[in-house]
Amino acid sequence: MSSVLYDAQGPRAKRRNVVFTAVFLVAFAALLWWVFSTLNDKGQLEWALWKPFFTGTEAWSTYIWPGLQNTLKAAALAVVIALPLGAALGIARLSDHRWVRVPAAVVVEFFRSIPVLVLMIFGLALFAEYTNVGPDDRPLYAVVTGLVLYNASVLAEIVRSGILALPKGQAEGAMAIGLRKGQVMRLILLPQAVTAMLPAIVSQLVVILKDTALGGAILTFPELLASANTMSGYYGANVIASYTVVAVIYIALNFALTSFASWLERRLRRAKKSTGAVLSADDVETADAGNVGKV
Amino acid sequence: MFDFLQDYDLAGAIWTTVQLAVLSAVGSLIWGTLLAAMRVGPVPLMRGFGNAYVNIVRNIPLTVIILFASLGLNQTLGITLGGGGDFETINFRLAVLGLILYTSSFVCEALRSGINTVPVGQAEAARALGLSFGQVLRLVVLPQAFRSSVVPLANVLIALIKNTTVAAAIGVAETALLMKEMIENEAQLLLISAVIALVFVVLTLPTGLILGWVGKKVAVKR
Numbered sequence: 098m099s100s101v102l103y104d105a106q107g108p109r110a111k112r113r114n115v116v117f118t119a120v121f122l123v124a125f126a127a128l129l130w131w132v133f134s135t136l137n138d139k140g141q142l143e144w145a146l147w148k149p150f151f152t153g154t155e156a157w158s159t160y161i162w163p164g165l166q167n168t169l170k171a172a173a174l175a176v177v178i179a180l181p182l183g184a185a186l187g188i189a190r191l192s193d194h195r196w197v198r199v200p201a202a203v204v205v206e207f208f209r210s211i212p213v214l215v216l217m218i219f220g221l222a223l224f225a226e227y228t229n230v231g232p233d234d235r236p237l238y239a240v241v242t243g244l245v246l247y248n249a250s251v252l253a254e255i256v257r258s259g260i261l262a263l264p265k266g267q268a269e270g271a272m273a274i275g276l277r278k279g280q281v282m283r284l285i286l287l288p289q290a291v292t293a294m295l296p297a298i299v300s301q302l303v304v305i306l307k308d309t310a311l312g313g314a315i316l317t318f319p320e321l322l323a324s325a326n327t328m329s330g331y332y333g334a335n336v337i338a339s340y341t342v343v344a345v346i347y348i349a350l351n352f353a354l355t356s357f358a359s360w361l362e363r364r365l366r367r368a369k370k371s372t373g374a375v376l377s378a379d380d381v382e383t384a385d386a387g388n389v390g391k392v
Numbered sequence: 393m394f395d396f397l398q399d400y401d402l403a404g405a406i407w408t409t410v411q412l413a414v415l416s417a418v419g420s421l422i423w424g425t426l427l428a429a430m431r432v433g434p435v436p437l438m439r440g441f442g443n444a445y446v447n448i449v450r451n452i453p454l455t456v457i458i459l460f461a462s463l464g465l466n467q468t469l470g471i472t473l474g475g476g477g478d479f480e481t482i483n484f485r486l487a488v489l490g491l492i493l494y495t496s497s498f499v500c501e502a503l504r505s506g507i508n509t510v511p512v513g514q515a516e517a518a519r520a521l522g523l524s525f526g527q528v529l530r531l532v533v534l535p536q537a538f539r540s541s542v543v544p545l546a547n548v549l550i551a552l553i554k555n556t557t558v559a560a561a562i563g564v565a566e567t568a569l570l571m572k573e574m575i576e577n578e579a580q581l582l583l584i585s586a587v588i589a590l591v592f593v594v595l596t597l598p599t600g601l602i603l604g605w606v607g608k609k610v611a612v613k614r
Binding site for chain 1: 432433434435436437438441447448450451452453454455456459460463464467468469470471512515516519524525528529533550554555557558560561567568571572575581585588589592593596597600
C-alpha cells in the first residue's frame with residue numbers, strides 16, 4: 098500500500114526530498130549530539146564504565162548469563178503451562194453448551210483485563226500466605242503464575258480466532274462423514290488451526306519474554322533486568338552502560354522471535370496445504386476489542 | 393469488612409492511573425501518527441528511522457524503559473523534565489515519557505494496519521486527480537485509515553491502561569503500588585486483590601466495549 102501513496106518522483110519532488118532529508122538529518126544529528134554531550138558531561142562515556150562488558154567474561158558469567166537464564170526459565174515455564182491451558186479455554190469458549198461457554202468466556206475476559214503486574218503481586222502474596230514454597234522460590238512462582246494466568250487467556254483468544262478462521266465447510270464436511278463433535282475438533286479443526294496460529298503464538302512469546310522483566314523490577318526475581326541493577330552497583334554506577342547492554346540483549350532475543358514469526362507467517366501463507374487464513378499477531382489483536390464480552 | 397480502605401487513598405491512586413493513561417494516550421497518539429507518516433512517506437531516511445524506531449522500541453520491555461528513565465535519565469544524567477526537586481512530579485513525568493515512547497510504536501503499527509485496509513484504488517484515484525503525497529494522506533487515506541484503526545487503537549489503549557502499573561517500578565503512587573502496600577500491611581489478601589482487579593476491569597472492559605462498538609459504527613463498509 099505505502100508505495101502507491103505517491104508517484105514516481107520527478108525533479109521537483111526529488112529536490113524536496115533532499116531538503117526533507119537534510120532537515121531531518123540536522124535534527125537527528127542535533128539530538129545525537131545532545132545525547133553525546135550530556136553523556137560526556139556526566140562522565141558516562143569513560144572506558145572504565147564500559148570495560149567490564151568488552152574485556153574479560155566476568156560481567157557476562159557472574160551477572161548477565163545467570164540473569165538471562167532466569168528470564169528464559171520463567172518465560173519457558175510460562176509458555177509450557179499456558180499453552181495447554183489456553184487451548185482448553187479457547188475450545189471451551191466454542192462449546193455448544195452454555196454452561197461451559199459462559200464461564201470460560203468470563204475467565205478469559207477477566208484475566209485479560211487485569212495487568213500482569215497485579216496478577217504477579219497477588220501471586221507472590223498468595224504463595225507466601227497459603228503455601229510452603231520457600232522465600233527464594235516465591236518470586237519465580239509468582240512471575241510464572243502471573244504470566245500463565247494472563248497469557249493463557251490471550252492464547253485462548255488466539256486458539257478461538259484460529260478455529261473460527263477456518264472455512265465452515267471443514268466442520269460441516271467432517272460432520273457429514275459421521276464424526277462426533279470431539280473428533281471434528283481433534284482430527285479436523287485443531288490440526289489446521291494450530292498451523293494457522295503458529296505466527297501469533299510466536300509473537301505472544303515476545304510479550305511473555307518482555308513481561309518477565311516486571312518480576313525483576315518489582316518482585317525481586319533475579320532475572321536479566323535485576324542483574325543490570327546489581328551489576329551497575331558493582332561496577333561503579335555504570336547504569337547507562339549496564340542498561341544499554343541489557344536492552345541490546347532483549348532487542349536481539351525479541352527481534353529474532355519477531356522475525357521468526359513473520360517468516361513463519363510468510364511461509365504458511367505461501368503453502369497451499371492449509372485451508373484457513375493464517376493468523377498473524379495483528380489479526381488477533383484486531384479481533385479483540387470488537388469481540389469483548391461476546392459469549 | 394472494607395474498613396481498611398479508609399486508611400488508604402484508593403481514589404487518589406486510581407486518579408493517578410487515569411492521569412498516566414490519558415496523558416500517555418494523547419502523547420503516543422501524536423508521536424505514533426508522526427511515526428506512521430514517516431514510515432509510509434517518500435523520504436527514505438525518515439522511512440528508515442521510523443522502521444528502526446518501531447522495531448527497536450517494540451522489543452524492549454517497558455519495565456526496562458521506565459527504570460532507565462528513572463535511574464539513567466534522572467539519577468545519572470540529571471534530567472528532571474521541569475519537575476524541579478519534587479521526586480513525585482519527576483517520576484510521574486518520567487513514567488509518562490516512558491509510556492509515550494513505548495506505546496507510540498504500537499500506535500504506529502495500528503495505524504499502519506489501518507492504512508493497509510484502505511483499497512489501493514483510493515490512493516490511485518487520488519493521485520490520478522493530481523493530489524500530492526501530503527494531500528493523498530490527509531484528505532483520502534488517513535480519514536479512512538483512522539476509521540478502521542479504531543479497534544486496533546482501542547487494543548493499544550487497553551494495553552496502555554494496564555501498562556501504567558509498570559510505573560510502580562519507579563515509585564509512582566498508582567493503583568498497583570497501592571495494592572502492594574495494602575497487601576504488605578493488611579491481612580486481607582483476597583479482598584484487596586478483588587478490589588484492585590475490579591478497578592482494572594472497570595477501567596478496561598468498558599473501554600473495549602465502547603470503542604469496539606464505535607469501531608464497528610465508523611468502519612468503512614466494504
